[in-house]
Amino acid sequence: MVVKVSNLVKRYGDLIALDHLSFSIKEGEIFGLLGPNGSGKTTAINCILALLKYDKGEIEVFGEPMTPESYHIKQDIGIVMQNVAVYNELTVYENIDYFCGLYIKDKALKKKYVEEAIEFVDLGEYRNFRPKKLSGGLLRRLNIACGIAHKPKLIILDEPTVAVDPQSRNRILEGIKELNSNGATVIYTSHYMEEVEQICSRIMIIDKGKAIATGTKEELKAMISLGEKITVESYDVSEQQLARLRELPNIVSVEYNEPLIVIKSSKGKNNLENVLEFIKKENIQFGKIYSELPTLNDVFLEITGKELRD
Amino acid sequence: MQVYKLCLKIIKKNIPVMLIYIFIYLSVSIVVTLSSSRQNNTGNDFTDTKANIAFISGEETPLIEGLRKELGRQANFINLPDKKEAQQDALFFREVVYILRIPEGFTQKFMAGEEVHLEKNSVPDSAKAAYIDLAVDQYLNTARFFLSTMGDVTQESLVKYLDDVLSQEADVKLMPAPAKTDVYGLVFSYNYMAYSLSSILVLGMAAIMAAFNNRDLRNRVSCSPVRETAANLQIFLASLTFAGVAWLTQIAFCFFFDIENVLTMNTVYLLLNSLVFTVCGTAMGFLIGSVVKGNEAISAVTNVVVLGSCFICGVFVPAQLLGETTLRIASFTPTYWFVKANNQAAQLTQFDLSSVRLVLSDTAVIVCFALAFFALSLVIRKVRRFS
Numbered sequence: 001m002v003v004k005v006s007n008l009v010k011r012y013g014d015l016i017a018l019d020h021l022s023f024s025i026k027e028g029e030i031f032g033l034l035g036p037n038g039s040g041k042t043t044a045i046n047c048i049l050a051l052l053k054y055d056k057g058e059i060e061v062f063g064e065p066m067t068p069e070s071y072h073i074k075q076d077i078g079i080v081m082q083n084v085a086v087y088n089e090l091t092v093y094e095n096i097d098y099f100c101g102l103y104i105k106d107k108a109l110k111k112k113y114v115e116e117a118i119e120f121v122d123l124g125e126y127r128n129f130r131p132k133k134l135s136g137g138l139l140r141r142l143n144i145a146c147g148i149a150h151k152p153k154l155i156i157l158d159e160p161t162v163a164v165d166p167q168s169r170n171r172i173l174e175g176i177k178e179l180n181s182n183g184a185t186v187i188y189t190s191h192y193m194e195e196v197e198q199i200c201s202r203i204m205i206i207d208k209g210k211a212i213a214t215g216t217k218e219e220l221k222a223m224i225s226l227g228e229k230i231t232v233e234s235y236d237v238s239e240q241q242l243a244r245l246r247e248l249p250n251i252v253s254v255e256y257n258e259p260l261i262v263i264k265s266s267k268g269k270n271n272l273e274n275v276l277e278f279i280k281k282e283n284i285q286f287g288k289i290y291s292e293l294p295t296l297n298d299v300f301l302e303i304t305g306k307e308l309r310d
Numbered sequence: 311m312q313v314y315k316l317c318l319k320i321i322k323k324n325i326p327v328m329l330i331y332i333f334i335y336l337s338v339s340i341v342v343t344l345s346s347s348r349q350n351n352t353g354n355d356f357t358d359t360k361a362n363i364a365f366i367s368g369e370e371t372p373l374i375e376g377l378r379k380e381l382g383r384q385a386n387f388i389n390l391p392d393k394k395e396a397q398q399d400a401l402f403f404r405e406v407v408y409i410l411r412i413p414e415g416f417t418q419k420f421m422a423g424e425e426v427h428l429e430k431n432s433v434p435d436s437a438k439a440a441y442i443d444l445a446v447d448q449y450l451n452t453a454r455f456f457l458s459t460m461g462d463v464t465q466e467s468l469v470k471y472l473d474d475v476l477s478q479e480a481d482v483k484l485m486p487a488p489a490k491t492d493v494y495g496l497v498f499s500y501n502y503m504a505y506s507l508s509s510i511l512v513l514g515m516a517a518i519m520a521a522f523n524n525r526d527l528r529n530r531v532s533c534s535p536v537r538e539t540a541a542n543l544q545i546f547l548a549s550l551t552f553a554g555v556a557w558l559t560q561i562a563f564c565f566f567f568d569i570e571n572v573l574t575m576n577t578v579y580l581l582l583n584s585l586v587f588t589v590c591g592t593a594m595g596f597l598i599g600s601v602v603k604g605n606e607a608i609s610a611v612t613n614v615v616v617l618g619s620c621f622i623c624g625v626f627v628p629a630q631l632l633g634e635t636t637l638r639i640a641s642f643t644p645t646y647w648f649v650k651a652n653n654q655a656a657q658l659t660q661f662d663l664s665s666v667r668l669v670l671s672d673t674a675v676i677v678c679f680a681l682a683f684f685a686l687s688l689v690i691r692k693v694r695r696f697s
């Protein structure tokens with residue numbers, strides 16, 4: 001195991017930030033920590049990094065207990081903080097060089113790694129820019145470069161795409177997959193379920209400091225009763241028709257917010273086909289119709305009773 | 311030494327701002343040094359001057375001739391008619407400052423040891439006239455002394471003895487330092503360091519501390535394999551390097567502006583004082599950097615603290631011109647003690663312990679300020695860390 005967290009408890013006064021949190025991360029995984037803001041993701045990361053003292057529990061990194069003095073363990077960890085942590089007085093190159101130099105003593109090797117990091121985040125043309133002259137997306141890329149330049153075995157990214165434009169976000173996500181394919185184990189925290197779904201091999205959903213579900217995205221979706229969500233756009237549907245629709249096999253719920261009829265069905269075959277036949281039979285006029293498989297938001301909603309972005 | 315290098319880089323980025331203070335320092339120092347040297351030159355270029363006097367004698371004897379010759383060393387003789395009105399006019403219009411009139415029969419009475427009278431008129435309150443009067447008295451008193459001790463002596467011999475005795479002169483060497491009475495001008499370049507050096511130190515130190523007090527950056531460095539003690543040691547070394555370079559630069563300028571006094575003991579005490587003040591300025595920067603966040607805020611606080619203390623402590627205006635209440639308030643700042651110690655060090659003519667004690671005690675107060683600033687910064691940092 002690269003990381004093993006057992007029964008971790010962290011309190012801030014009366015507030016329990018982490019409530020007996022346990023999980024483990026295998027080598028080569030991209031492990032996603034998914035949860036709404038304030039769910040305890042960053043607190044968990046800070047405990048793993050020994051930046052925070054915790055009240056109870058054990059944390060092991062690379063098979064050894066993690067303490068503030070575990071400098072040999074820190075040597076192999078790369079961290080990309082939620083807030084951009086770079087020096088405004090230094091240029092892009094100097095910032096990456098500084099953070100890489102905290103880990104790599106060999107000058108030639110350091111220079112090579114810094115160049116590779118600049119190329120990796122595609123900041124070559126901004127190498128002599130100061131951070132204040134960079135856009136939000138470029139700053140995030142610089143933040144990532146500073147965290148991964150020394151080629152760590154374990155990379156922790158704490159919400160690296162907050163306030164980043166879609167183009168930069170995709171670039172960052174692709175980069176994380178590339179780092180992982182190069183052998184790094186990744187811990188990725190986010191409250192964007194699409195991102196976690198897109199890149200993580202295993203996901204832990206966390207809420208109010210508790211782990212509410214852990215597994216691959218398929219395993220998580222299998223945990224809930226929802227099998228399919230069919231949406232029909234129609235301006236011409238009566239209450240009686242909606243009642244008859246609810247009686248179809250596997251249908252869990254039908255909601256109509258003009259003009260959208262949202263039909264949720266449990267796992268089963270021919271759900272979409274049954275709905276289409278019903279619409280044809282009832283002669284309901286419709287604009288478009290589409291089917292979606294459950295998302296992690298649906299998983300979160302079914303388990304906690306609230307939306308992930310609440 | 312990544313942290314050490316980083317500190318130096320942060321300081322390097324702030325050099326343009328620091329140069330403004332150096333420029334102000336140089337400009338003001340040049341102006342003050344030029345005006346000060348002009349004032350000092352008038353005091354140091356001592357030359358003998360002679361007073362204009364009138365010497366009117368009713369007789370011509372060797373003794374009177376001897377007196378005339380003696381007075382000739384200190385006076386220019388102006389011929390005046392032996393008329394009261396003309397003499398009064400000459401005094402009034404300052405053609406002469408002193409008129410000596412020797413009545414007929416003076417020499418005979420004098421040689422006989424009888425009571426004699428001279429007629430003297432002078433410009434009221436004239437120092438030159440007083441010196442001439444002293445010279446006349448000295449000549450005649452010495453002559454009387456010879457007469458009383460040697461008994462029967464001719465006028466020629468008496469004049470010769472008097473000439474031998476009175477022509478002897480003691481060697482007087484004018485020392486430049488004590489001759490300088492304008493202490494403000496003398497130590498200005500050192501006193502003004504309180505503004506330029508403090509500003510530079512506070513800016514540099516505050517920039518370093520602001521960077522390292524940033525919570526995200528601090529956490530980021532804590533995640534690295536660099537030990538906290540090693541990082542703190544590197545910050546300390548960088549601060550030391552920066553303070554040392556800043557001090558040496560300022561001292562070089564001080565030497566440049568006061569090249570005549572570089573090798574004096576006064577300079578040694580001025581240097582010691584400025585070195586201690588550099589440590590204090592560094593500690594002040596450490597404190598401001600621990601309290602204030604943001605470069606703009608740091609600049610503003612630096613200006614208020616440094617400029618304010620310089621105004622009330624006698625850096626820009628001599629302390630003698632400041633009010634008692636102002637100076638009492640100023641005594642709660644290290645700048646006041648720095649300026650005070652500088653002024654005292656510049657006036658030292660003796661360097662035994664009792665003489666330098668006052669300078670050293672003021673310097674010790676600056677050390678106390680430095681310790682207080684440093685301790686306060688540590689407390690603030692500790693409180694913040696635990697919060």
